[in-house]
Amino acid sequence: MLFSILLACLLLAGPSSGGAAVPDPTEQFKPFVEKVVSILTSEEFKKDDKCQKCQRIITVAQEHFDFYEMSKRVLGKQWRKLSKEEKDQFVTLFTRLLQYAYIGKVEDYANQKIEFRKQRIRGKRAEIQTVLLDKDKEIPVSYILILKGDKWMAYDIIVEGVSLVRNYMEQFREILRKEQYAGLVKKLEDKIAMLDKEARATDGD
Numbered sequence: 001m002l003f004s005i006l007l008a009c010l011l012l013a014g015p016s017s018g019g020a021a022v023p024d025p026t027e028q029f030k031p032f033v034e035k036v037v038s039i040l041t042s043e044e045f046k047k048d049d050k051c052q053k054c055q056r057i058i059t060v061a062q063e064h065f066d067f068y069e070m071s072k073r074v075l076g077k078q079w080r081k082l083s084k085e086e087k088d089q090f091v092t093l094f095t096r097l098l099q100y101a102y103i104g105k106v107e108d109y110a111n112q113k114i115e116f117r118k119q120r121i122r123g124k125r126a127e128i129q130t131v132l133l134d135k136d137k138e139i140p141v142s143y144i145l146i147l148k149g150d151k152w153m154a155y156d157i158i159v160e161g162v163s164l165v166r167n168y169m170e171q172f173r174e175i176l177r178k179e180q181y182a183g184l185v186k187k188l189e190d191k192i193a194m195l196d197k198e199a200r201a202t203d204g205d
Contacts, residue, residue: 023147023152025145029143029145029152032063032064035060036060036061039056049199054099057099058099064154065154066154068087069153069155070094074094074169075169076169078172078176078181081181094168100192112133114130114131115130115131116130117129117131124147125144125145126146126147127142127144128143130142139159139160141157141160143156143157144156144165172184175187
């Protein structure tokens with residue numbers, strides 16, 4: 001009788017959660033991209049000053065961009081040597097650098113049509129291939145994602161074959177070789193301070 005009850009419970013339970021289907025990357029990411037485009041083309045956004053635009057974009061980007069994973073990858077081996085506090089500090093600095101460095105480029109792409117082409121999934125990694133249609137030109141843009149729980153998070157963008165992560169990784173590797181980690185942090189702080197000053201000067205015009 002006990003065996004029969006256990007067997008019935010197993011049959012009713014169905015397949016285990018370990019066999020659950022992996023969520024579709026494009027189905028998750030496409031509405032997010034459309035949301036970003038909607039914000040960029042809104043009249044409210046156009047009226048914001050540059051500092052406000054930067055903050056608004058970075059806030060919505062955090063919904064599907066993993067800046068922690070991105071920071072970890074651009075630092076490479078150096079990441080493992082950092083304390084938790086140093087890692088948190090670097091993620092904050094790198095995120096602020098990105099929000100200033102890419103604000104202009106993101107705005108340039110706002111009015112272009114985006115087509116989702118292919119996706120590739122390999123375990124907990126995925127790539128979504130898209131193209132930006134700029135008049136007669138197609139600009140390939142790929143998003144590299146990692147599955148965190150049941151949510152796909154982007155940690156790299158490849159535009160026309162150029163990886164954001166690899167680009168910064170090569171720059172930072174050279175600085176680390178010459179000036180160590182403290183030198184890299186100082187350069188990031190100085191660069192962010194300069195970009196912040198430029199943004200505020202622009203807003204004051």
